[in-house]
Amino acid sequence: MLARAAENLYWMARYLERVENTARLINSTTHVLLDLPLGATFGWANLVEAAGLDELFQQNYPQADEQAIMRFLIEDVRNPSSILSCVQYARENTRTLREVLPAEMWERINSLYLYLRENAAIACRSRRDRYIVLNNIIEQRHAIVGLVSGTMAHDLAYQIIKLGRSVERADMTTRILDLNSAIQFPSDSVLNETLTERIWMSTLNSLSAYQTYRRLISMHVRRGDVIDFLIHDMRFPRSVEHCLSEIESCLKLMPRSQQLLQLAIRIRHELSRHSTKNLSDEALHQYLDQLQAKLAEVHNTLTRHYFHAYHDGDRPDKKSQSEIEFAE
Amino acid sequence: MDLASDEYASHTAYDELLDRDLQPRSAARPLFDYLNSLDEQELTARRQAVDATIMAMGITFTIYSESGNIDRAWPFDPIPRVMARSEWERIQAGLKQRLSALNLFINDLYNEQRIIKEGVFPAEVLEESANFRPQCVGITPRFGVWAHICGTDLVRDRDGTVYVLEDNLRVPSGVSYMLENRQIMKRIFPEVFRTTNILPVDDYPTQLYQTLAALSPRPGEQPVIAVLTPGIYNSAYFEHSYLAQQMGAYLVEGSDLIVGSDDVVYMKNIAGLERVDVIYRRIDDAFLDPEVFNPDSQLGVRGLMRAWRNGKVGIANAPGAGVADDKVVYSFVPQMIRYYLNEEPILANVPSYLCMYDEQRDFVLANLDKLVVKPANESGGYGMIIGPRATAEERAQFAELIRANPRNYMAQPTLDISTAPTLIDGKLAPRHLDLRPFVLQSDKLYATTGGLTRVALRKGSLVVNSSQGGGSKDTWIVEEGEQ
Numbered sequence: 001m002l003a004r005a006a007e008n009l010y011w012m013a014r015y016l017e018r019v020e021n022t023a024r025l026i027n028s029t030t031h032v033l034l035d036l037p038l039g040a041t042f043g044w045a046n047l048v049e050a051a052g053l054d055e056l057f058q059q060n061y062p063q064a065d066e067q068a069i070m071r072f073l074i075e076d077v078r079n080p081s082s083i084l085s086c087v088q089y090a091r092e093n094t095r096t097l098r099e100v101l102p103a104e105m106w107e108r109i110n111s112l113y114l115y116l117r118e119n120a121a122i123a124c125r126s127r128r129d130r131y132i133v134l135n136n137i138i139e140q141r142h143a144i145v146g147l148v149s150g151t152m153a154h155d156l157a158y159q160i161i162k163l164g165r166s167v168e169r170a171d172m173t174t175r176i177l178d179l180n181s182a183i184q185f186p187s188d189s190v191l192n193e194t195l196t197e198r199i200w201m202s203t204l205n206s207l208s209a210y211q212t213y214r215r216l217i218s219m220h221v222r223r224g225d226v227i228d229f230l231i232h233d234m235r236f237p238r239s240v241e242h243c244l245s246e247i248e249s250c251l252k253l254m255p256r257s258q259q260l261l262q263l264a265i266r267i268r269h270e271l272s273r274h275s276t277k278n279l280s281d282e283a284l285h286q287y288l289d290q291l292q293a294k295l296a297e298v299h300n301t302l303t304r305h306y307f308h309a310y311h312d313g314d315r316p317d318k319k320s321q322s323e324i325e326f327a328e
Numbered sequence: 329m330d331l332a333s334d335e336y337a338s339h340t341a342y343d344e345l346l347d348r349d350l351q352p353r354s355a356a357r358p359l360f361d362y363l364n365s366l367d368e369q370e371l372t373a374r375r376q377a378v379d380a381t382i383m384a385m386g387i388t389f390t391i392y393s394e395s396g397n398i399d400r401a402w403p404f405d406p407i408p409r410v411m412a413r414s415e416w417e418r419i420q421a422g423l424k425q426r427l428s429a430l431n432l433f434i435n436d437l438y439n440e441q442r443i444i445k446e447g448v449f450p451a452e453v454l455e456e457s458a459n460f461r462p463q464c465v466g467i468t469p470r471f472g473v474w475a476h477i478c479g480t481d482l483v484r485d486r487d488g489t490v491y492v493l494e495d496n497l498r499v500p501s502g503v504s505y506m507l508e509n510r511q512i513m514k515r516i517f518p519e520v521f522r523t524t525n526i527l528p529v530d531d532y533p534t535q536l537y538q539t540l541a542a543l544s545p546r547p548g549e550q551p552v553i554a555v556l557t558p559g560i561y562n563s564a565y566f567e568h569s570y571l572a573q574q575m576g577a578y579l580v581e582g583s584d585l586i587v588g589s590d591d592v593v594y595m596k597n598i599a600g601l602e603r604v605d606v607i608y609r610r611i612d613d614a615f616l617d618p619e620v621f622n623p624d625s626q627l628g629v630r631g632l633m634r635a636w637r638n639g640k641v642g643i644a645n646a647p648g649a650g651v652a653d654d655k656v657v658y659s660f661v662p663q664m665i666r667y668y669l670n671e672e673p674i675l676a677n678v679p680s681y682l683c684m685y686d687e688q689r690d691f692v693l694a695n696l697d698k699l700v701v702k703p704a705n706e707s708g709g710y711g712m713i714i715g716p717r718a719t720a721e722e723r724a725q726f727a728e729l730i731r732a733n734p735r736n737y738m739a740q741p742t743l744d745i746s747t748a749p750t751l752i753d754g755k756l757a758p759r760h761l762d763l764r765p766f767v768l769q770s771d772k773l774y775a776t777t778g779g780l781t782r783v784a785l786r787k788g789s790l791v792v793n794s795s796q797g798g799g800s801k802d803t804w805i806v807e808e809g810e811q
Contacts (some may be wrong), residue, residue: 099572255599
């Protein structure tokens, strides 16, 4: 597979995963807002901050209210991570990948794009419309995932899609975990304990993890348990550790992956040694930051090693390097 | 017929589907039985379904403008153009005959030049040719074939005669639309495929694959084939990716390839470098290899010509094949067929006047108001004049151009190009069209079943180019007789 095509494929997978995660995050956040008592405030600005988009947001919007944030996250193409932008990029990438993807793939992604082009503005109109549109997007995205796993040869291209998806997913899980600091309670509320539970429940919901958590861990939603579950539990497909083990299994099937594989294994071992149950809010925040930095390291190494290997006259394959002497 | 628009009342051109009494020609009769069973509302609904399908399939072409590139939906007319198999087979034979002669001609030009020495083809035409590549002299590609993929434009005149308008031997495009048009029709009008025996068109990708695979320098091994595209901003990018997908080939850009000092072409893969055996290039000669042609080209691959000359890679169409894609050379094709094949041409050329000959030039200048004059090396309808539609002033200006560079111009009578019923505002109105079949040659010859029918959607217009208001139709070659 061409290095250029592989990079496009990797990013296509990341964009599509980001679309779904953003849609889920918005839906579950909206949901929890409805349960907040009078007097509690939700720092909308933190939503864009968690995604690392706060600066860009402030440049373009005077006020961080719900409507502005929603437009920014859903339909604003100035935001490269907005749902519409991600779908547009995924579609552009797919256009260059028609020869490596199942034939229907292009039609699916194209129709997701056409749907969003019609409905992105509608989604920003009201909470009700938003819920419907975002759910439709999630459904269409699932159809695409099904198409990939059900019809695509489990070859190199498939591994690269899985890599992109897993890197993005692990990153997003850390960001969603980091979000809960966004809610400030009225300090004297007697409801705080149940409220905290509600909010962590929403965290689980935004990752479709609530039901699984209840079944595997506990009927009670406790902060420490939820954090542990979402970071460490290998049984849950969106936990950070699970994503890292997915990355490992892809790398094992990829050519010349030794160095990258070692990196991924090292990060996962560090992760599993570290208990996260009793971290304070501040310590958790720092911990998640570090985790994001490690994932970025995986991404950067991957990009350098596989996609940009030829950029500075650097040849990736020692064997072919010695076989061929290159003209300039 | 109820659906026929009033425009048919004053109609003079040959209509592909309807005879002078507006009765369906026999090959088109089942189609019209079907169309007549639909009312205007139903037809309009199907039309909308067609538009929605085109959007969903994302069949687009790109238009360049100052405000950026726009991806336009492919304009498609749901009324197919129908031709009887018996007529098509004769045309098919003519297309193959023509391409074999053209390839013999190109190979002769780059080698012995017998046709010039024996006085059949004038040396001065070759001397002035913009597409002759001296870098290719002395080369004989495998099978002696230079133009592996040819798009031949056909039109029909008022009396029903089919003429070859031009042979596109450089990077002809449109075949993906031919294939997609059929897909659209199958989705939207599945019923009609049961009442008519329509010959399938979808073996083209396989035939193209085989044509290319035969050029591999490593016969016996599974060849690695790459489609070389200028990139996503090219107007035919859709087609490039479509064909790569259909053939299971790689879609590459120049920057994805590298030529080693062993003269082998490699692809930059994530697993390392992989050898490429055959390149179906969709970029012009001039950009192919900055080492040999345009040194500023960002699209090509340094050393590609070296690799090709040394037989390390197959390139289709071969560099230099465009020498026969020239409107003056065109007028000699009947002579080539007689000279190389010792056969009479099956397909007619439009009568042509070459301005390089004094007598013919005088005739052209005296009859500018009746003729179409075309420059030798332009495509897409650029730089030509349609005499009857031009002003006296425009004609006078054009006459100066001809006198200044006679070799560059040829003229033809204006044909009354045929029409076919086209769905316009719920009625079937006559619109002018042409037909571009695709012909392949390497070890074997192949011609598509039908081709891409392009239609001028504006009333009276003769311009079928999609960038200028043209659309397209599915083309049916039908088996007549017992169903």
